[in-house]
Amino acid sequence: MPDITSTELHQRQQAGETPTIIDVREAWEHEEGRIPGAQNIPLNSLPEKLDDLDELKDQEVIVHCKGGTRATSAKAYLTQQGFTNVRNLEGGFQAYQQG
Template sequence: MIMRLSNWLTVVSLSLMIIFPVHASEDSEINSAELAEMIAAGNAPAIVDTRSTFEYEAGHIPGAIHIPFWTTLWNSDKIVASGHDPVVVYCAHGPRAYAAGMMLGLKGFPNVVYLNGHMSGWSKAKLPETVGSEP
């Protein structure tokens, strides 16, 4: 049952992306260096990794919580952010993050910010990564 619901939500979100393409504007993106500085300074926003469990455990941005994009609608309560606090969302290259961001908007998170370059850009810049299931 959960798998069927998961598949259905995936199809619906991808269909919505085709019908209503989501493109991050410059003001809704953050670059890797800026996010790394915020993490190092201890004032990072909520960070959500929307990749698979395997990808997340292999290496993720320090402090990022794991919410696979297809579970965003029912797991958004794991995000500690209020009001207009920014929520940084990323995946490997972009599509899953944009689908999750759309769902977060529906769940009342008005300030979704996408990581420019996503995890591939973060890794390419050789920025710190956390391995395992803990943020």
């Protein structure tokens, strides 16, 4: 699945869409600033949270971190676990904040 740009995500949110967004940053990073509607599951916690995410396996899931590195790992991991529509937010939270 191709990644998503911050512009596309902003446009979709402004149109009233509520995509599933997973913030794989640490909890303290999420507390400092977050994308509206994003749930925080730090990258190292993903394996233990898989059962909670099972209903999302065939739905679009957008993952993000600060700049993109951890989200790239999260996308690869979730894809290996059978998720079929995982997209990385290009440039991460930093790009999202810039609009």
